Amino acid sequence: MASMDISLKEMMAIDGSIGAAIVDYGSGMALGSLGGSKELDLQVAAAGNTEVMKAKLRTMESLGLKDGIEDILISLSSQYHLIRPITGRSGKGLFVYLALDRGRANLALARHQLRVIEEKLEV
Template sequence: MAGIDVSLKEMMAVDGAIGAAVVDYGSGMALGALGSSKDLDLQVAAAGNTEVVKAKMRTMDSLGLKDAIEDILITLGSQYHIIRPISGRGGKGLFLYLALDRNRGNLALARHQLRGVEEKLEV
C-alpha cells in the first residue's frame, strides 16, 4: 500500500508527466499535487475536473447506467489529461488526475500505470 506522496511520485514517473494530483471530488480540493507550473495550476485543474466527474456521474445516473467510470480522457493539442476515479475501499470520493505532454507520453502506458497507482493507494 502507498500513501498520497508515494502515489504522486509514481504518477510523475510516467513518461511525459507534467502534473499529478489526488483530488476529493466532494470538495474539489487536491489532497496532494506535484508538478504545478505557470502553464498548469493543479489547484485550478482539481476544481475544474471535479465538475467534469460530477457531470459524468449525474449523466450516468440519468441514463440509468449501473456501471463505474474507469477513466475520463481529455485530449488537447499538446496534452492528455486523464481523470481516474478511485474505486477502492478507501478512495471513495477521490480521483487521480494526470496531465501528460502529448509528444512525450504514451497514453496506453499512462492509463496502465495509473491503474497500478490506484490499486496501491491507501488514503
C-alpha cells in the first residue's frame, strides 16, 4: 500500500503529467495535490471535477446502471484530464485526478499507470 504523498509523486512521474490531486467528492476539496500551474489551479480543478463525478453517478443511478466507473476522460485540445474513483475500502468517496499535456503523454499508458497507482493507494 502507498501513502497519498507517494501516490501523488508517482502520478507526477507519468510522462506528460502537469498536475495531480486526490479529491473528496463529498466536499470537492483536494486532500492532497502536486504540480499544477498558474493556468491549472488544482483546487479549482478538484471542485469542478467533483461536479463531473457527481453528475455521472447521478446519471448512472437514473439509468439504473449497476456498473462502476473505471475512469472518466476529458479530452481538451492541449490536455487530457483523467478522473478515477478510488476503489479501496479507505478510499470510498474519493477520486484521483491527473492532468496531462496531450503532446507529451501516452494516454493508454497513463491510464494503465494511474490504475496501478490507484489500486495501491491507502488513504
